[in-house]
Amino acid sequence: MLKRSLFLKIFGGFGLMILLMSVLTTFISFGIIRSHYHRRLATELEHVGRAMTLDILRLMEGPPEALESFLVDEGRKIESRVTVIAPGGAVLGDSERNPAEMESHRYRPEVAEALEGKTSRADRFSYTVEDRMIYVAIPLKDDSGGVRAVLRLSVYARGVDALLADLRGGIIRAVLIVTALALLAALFFTLSLTRPLQALVRASEKVAEGDFGAKVRVGGGGEFRHLAGVFNAMTDRLEAQFEDLERRKEELANIIASIREGLAVIGRDGRILFSNEAFHSLFPKAAGGNRGYLETVRSAGLQSLIEDSRREKAGRTVDVKIGDRSFLAAAGYLPAQDGIVLLLTDMTERRRVDEMKKDFIVNASHELRTPLAAISGALELLLDGKAINDPAALDILSRHVVRMRAIVDDLLKLGELESPETRLDLKAVDPAALARRVVELYADRAAEKGLFLKIEAAPDLPPVRADEVLLEQLLINLVDNAVKYTDRGGVTISLSPGKGQMTFQVSDTGPGIAAEHLPRIFERFYLVDPARSRKLGGTGLGLSIAKHIVLLHGGAIEARSEAGAGTAFSVRLPLA
Numbered sequence: 065m066l067k068r069s070l071f072l073k074i075f076g077g078f079g080l081m082i083l084l085m086s087v088l089t090t091f092i093s094f095g096i097i098r099s100h101y102h103r104r105l106a107t108e109l110e111h112v113g114r115a116m117t118l119d120i121l122r123l124m125e126g127p128p129e130a131l132e133s134f135l136v137d138e139g140r141k142i143e144s145r146v147t148v149i150a151p152g153g154a155v156l157g158d159s160e161r162n163p164a165e166m167e168s169h170r171y172r173p174e175v176a177e178a179l180e181g182k183t184s185r186a187d188r189f190s191y192t193v194e195d196r197m198i199y200v201a202i203p204l205k206d207d208s209g210g211v212r213a214v215l216r217l218s219v220y221a222r223g224v225d226a227l228l229a230d231l232r233g234g235i236i237r238a239v240l241i242v243t244a245l246a247l248l249a250a251l252f253f254t255l256s257l258t259r260p261l262q263a264l265v266r267a268s269e270k271v272a273e274g275d276f277g278a279k280v281r282v283g284g285g286g287e288f289r290h291l292a293g294v295f296n297a298m299t300d301r302l303e304a305q306f307e308d309l310e311r312r313k314e315e316l317a318n319i320i321a322s323i324r325e326g327l328a329v330i331g332r333d334g335r336i337l338f339s340n341e342a343f344h345s346l347f348p349k350a351a352g353g354n355r356g357y358l359e360t361v362r363s364a365g366l367q368s369l370i371e372d373s374r375r376e377k378a379g380r381t382v383d384v385k386i387g388d389r390s391f392l393a394a395a396g397y398l399p400a401q402d403g404i405v406l407l408l409t410d411m412t413e414r415r416r417v418d419e420m421k422k423d424f425i426v427n428a429s430h431e432l433r434t435p436l437a438a439i440s441g442a443l444e445l446l447l448d449g450k451a452i453n454d455p456a457a458l459d460i461l462s463r464h465v466v467r468m469r470a471i472v473d474d475l476l477k478l479g480e481l482e483s484p485e486t487r488l489d490l491k492a493v494d495p496a497a498l499a500r501r502v503v504e505l506y507a508d509r510a511a512e513k514g515l516f517l518k519i520e521a522a523p524d525l526p527p528v529r530a531d532e533v534l535l536e537q538l539l540i541n542l543v544d545n546a547v548k549y550t551d552r553g554g555v556t557i558s559l560s561p562g563k564g565q566m567t568f569q570v571s572d573t574g575p576g577i578a579a580e581h582l583p584r585i586f587e588r589f590y591l592v593d594p595a596r597s598r599k600l601g602g603t604g605l606g607l608s609i610a611k612h613i614v615l616l617h618g619g620a621i622e623a624r625s626e627a628g629a630g631t632a633f634s635v636r637l638p639l640a
Contacts, residue, residue, distance in 0.1 A: 075398035086243040086426040102198055102221075106185045109200040109217040114141050117204055120148060120215060128157065135159040142217075145197075149175055149214040156213060169216075174201035176192055178214040181205070187221065191374075265296060271299055326391075326408035330357050330370060332401065340497060346408065348384055365620035368636050369395045370404050372622075381583060382622045383411070385615060390415045422479050474605035475524055480610040481534075488616060492527035493535055495566055499557045502539045506547050515547065516554030525559055526592035528566045531640040538613045541606040542570040544632050550574035553630075564639055567617075571632035577625040585623060586611040610635075 116138060121132040139159025140144040146159040153170025155163040169175045177184035178201035186199040197218045204213045263280050270278035280292040286320045326343035328336050334356045344351040349360045365384035373380045373395035392409040499519050510517040546555040553573025560567045586607050614621040617637050624632035
């Protein structure tokens with residue numbers, strides 16, 4: 065269709081131009097020939113008329129019959145009509161009609177101009193003879209130069225038209241022959257122009273279909289041959305580049321296939337562009353390809369991670385549970401594609417090791433709790449007594465005992481949360497009311513440090529499905545850390561619902577956490593600043609407890625922070 069259209073456009077354009085030129089040539093040639101014959105005939109009439117002027121002037125002195133007879137004879141000889149007109153317009157004699165019966169010719173165009181002393185020519189319709197005539201009017205002047213009369217000679221124009229009719233057939237035949245030759249030449253020229261282009265189009269279509277071996281063959285020389293050479297060189301380079309690309313693609317596929325972690329690349333439209341076998345084992349629907357991650361990745365934590373990373377155009381890392389396995393999910397933002405690369409590292413074995421550590425800690429805590437209780441009781445007696453020689457030492461002993469008790473309590477709490485027998489008392493919990501209780505609990509401590517402690521929440525928040533006691537413990541741990549490590553500014557609890565989840569965010573204006581510490585802050589006993597934590601009474605278990613409470617509820621927790629710019633902990637839990 066394209067080829068036919070190209071041929072028709074070029075040949076049709078040439079053909080239309082040739083036909084238009086042929087028609088114009090025919091009409092113009094007829095006009096030129098007709099005009100030429102008219103001029104030639106008028107010139108001959110003028111020459112004949114001038115030859116008669118002396119005789120007519122002489123006969124005008126005699127009887128009218130002599131002039132009339134002369135005009136009739138001369139008109140017959142020259143096969144023309146001869147008329148003599150007085151200056152007033154009256155016809156003095158005519159070779160074909162009775163002058164007495166003829167009207168005044170004073171205002172005939174050629175007569176009026178001749179009366180002014182100039183020879184005039186005209187080609188017009190005559191109402192006297194009711195036919196088209198060619199006129200030549202010659203002024204007849206006396207010795208003084210005055211116009212005594214006008215000699216007008218005229219012939220029928222149909223004589224010239226009859227001559228042109230004889231020529232018309234020959235002219236049309238000649239034009240048709242020239243037109244046919246021109247169209248034939250246009251056809252060959254169009255074919256010579258379109259055939260190389262059609263060959264180039266066919267080769268381009270093959271290249272578009274993936275056949276890089278397609279070549280263009282053009283005979284002769286000139287620009288088309290050069291274009292064909294450039295096209296063939298281009299396809300050779302494309303073929304080499306695609307072979308190299310396929311080789312690299314195969315190498316990359318082999319490398320990715322060997323990765324044990326689940327890997328997926330998500331495009332800007334939310335579709336999974338690529339995923340490996342490890343990812344398919346977790347989410348079988350992803351094996352089909354070209355599916356949205358919302359219908360493939362059935363994990364609220366992963367979906368939130370992907371959305372946050374895309375929205376903030378930054379990398380994020382969270383812990384998630386998929387089935388009975390634990391994963392460290394890392395989302396990286398791809399600026400060029402506005403996409404996300406998701407990497408899932410199986411942490412199940414590591415969690416099993418943590419479980420072994422937990423069992424040891426639980427056992428050790430049970431063994432330590434009784435003697436610690438006795439020491440605490442003895443210290444209370446000593447501090448109340450009067451025989452204390454070193455109160456400072458006793459005070460240090462007391463503080464360490466308190467710290468050991470806190471560690472034991474946190475270890476027991478952590479062990480309880482990690483136990484498979486742990487059961488949650490799930491119910492609909494009002495998040496705003498819960499946040500207000502925690503704020504009331506820490507209002508005095510915040511005021512003592514000169515910190516603000518506020519809640520930011522929309523009215524009529526939907527309830528969350530959670531264990532109210534554990535959720536309160538979670539907020540207490542986060543707010544406690546924020547108030548403890550913040551010296552200026554304050555702490556804000558933000559509550560915001562969205563997409564079937566409620567987000568609890570506790571943000572402070574404290575010193576922040578350096579980037580290298582963020583991946584480990586949820587580990588047991590991990591302290592960013594050990595000296596300061598011990599001074600403030602921290603056990604290093606609060607965030608680990610918070611994380612386990614979130615995981616028990618099927619949610620996700622993450623931290624965002626920069627050194628010197630404060631810290632924000634975000635917790636996402638399902639709505640009731």
